[in-house]
Amino acid sequence: MRLIPAPATIFLAGLLSLLCTAATAAADYLSFATEDEANSTEIFSKASPAVVFVTNKTLRQDFFSLDIHEIPRGNGSGFVWDKSGLIVTNFHVIAGAHRVTVTLHDQQEYAAEVVGIAPEKDLAVLRISEPPKDLVTLPIGDSSELNVGRKVLAIGNPFGLDTTLTTGVVSALxxxxxxxxxxxxxxxxxxxxxxxxxxxxxxxLNSLGQLVGVNTAIYSPSGASAGIGFAIPVNTVRDVVPQLIAYGKILRPSLGIERASDRWIRRNRIQGLPVVRVFPGSPAAAAGIRGAYRNARGEIMLGDVITRIGDREIRSNDDFLSVLEQHEPGDSLTLELRRGRDKRLATVTLADSH
Structure with a gap:
């Protein structure tokens, strides 16, 4: 047997140790190169089971046979709101659907019923019947604590590819x-x-794995991501979803008026929001607000025009509804009105719109 000189033995042992160290380092690197990667991986692992695939199906008649077929209209994502089987998604994902299905993380597909919709917030709540007992939900965060530059993670099903993770930062608020x-x-x-x-x-999601928004839109000339995405803040979601579950829609306090359409306002170049009709017994009626009316010659005359509520200028229905959404029934609002060439103020106590 040929003996290897001691220097060679030492060299081989050192080389073997170096290779082992390199292999261990490579394995560690492949596991997590940085703490940020470890954070992203952990959040995705915990949150992805709560993310669902939503399919919108509609009916279409064959041009030649006249047979009615059910076809996919579109798809999107959603997430489990609670273990009873409630799912939150965007309204535009399920708009116009004949049937909606939800596919969970385990690839099980469920028929879903629409519980409530809020087109004005682009939110909807669905319910799947007989959900599995091991549904995973997301911890709810606070979007008011977000700052520009904070890390965020989006999970969804882009182009039908299930459970995809992308990361970035808050670009603006x-x-x-x-x-x-x-x-x-x-x-x-x-x-x-x-x-x-x-x-x-x-x-x-934020870097704590908490829900901070619902992904809803992109700005893109090509239709694909251009690095500008938008999400509805979770604080809005927390306000809207309970109303959709309880009432099927957003409830806002009522003034008791019918308003002119924005198209009519633009066409007639009206500065403000014209009141078309005042409902009897309403807060507006009690405040003496007047709607459109016919004069002695039978001509339709413009009634009161709302120009301001509190310190907010009113130019459209959107302005008006945005103010109401910030108040509760029983709140008093001061309205600035224009009646002909005269200006007047009216104090209105908002009523319940149930």
Whole structure:
């Protein structure tokens, strides 16, 4: 047997140790190169079971056979709100659906009923019957604590690819976007986390794994992510979802008036919001507000025009409804009105709109 000189033995032992150290370091690197990667992986692992795939199906008649077929209209994402089987998604994901299905993380598909919709906030609540007992929910965060630069993570199903993670930061706060109802959604979160078609309705999470928003829209000339995505803040979601569950819609206090349409206002170049009709026994009637009326010659005359509520200028229905959403029944509002060439003030106590 040939003996290896001691220096060679030492060299081989050192080389073997170096290779082992390199292998261990490589394994550690492949596991988590940084603390940020470890954080992203942990959040995705815990949150992804709560994210669902929502499919919107509609009916279409065959042009030749006249047979009615059910076809996919679109799809998006959503997330489990509670263990009873309630799911939150975007309104535009399920708009116009004949049937809605929800696919959970385990690929089990469930028929879903629409519990409530809020087109003005682009939110909807669905319910699946007989949900599994092991449903996973997301911890709810506070969107008022967000700052520009904070890390956020979006989970969804872009282009039908299930449970995809993208990461980024809060790019801006307080943005405004248009809802499907053409209402303005205010206080929106802007993020550079990639949001693509199919991500809509999925959760936006902070670095603690808490829900801070619902991904809802992108700004993109091409239709794909251009690094500008928008999410409805979770504080808005917390206000809206309980109303959708209880009433099927958002409840706002009532003034008891019928208003002119924004199109009519623009066409006639009216500065303010014209009152078309005042309902008998309403707060507006009690305050002496007057709607449109016919004069002695039978001509329709403009009634009161709301120009301001408190310190907020009113130019459209969106302005008017945005003010009401900030108040409760029983609150008193001071309205500035224009009646012909005269200006007047009216104090109105808001009523319940149930």
């Amino acid at each position: 307080g943005r405004e976007i248009k809802a499907p109802s053409n209402r303005t959604i205010r206080g929106v979160i802007q993020t550079d986390a990639a949001i693509n078609p199919g991500n809509s309705g999925g959760p936006l």
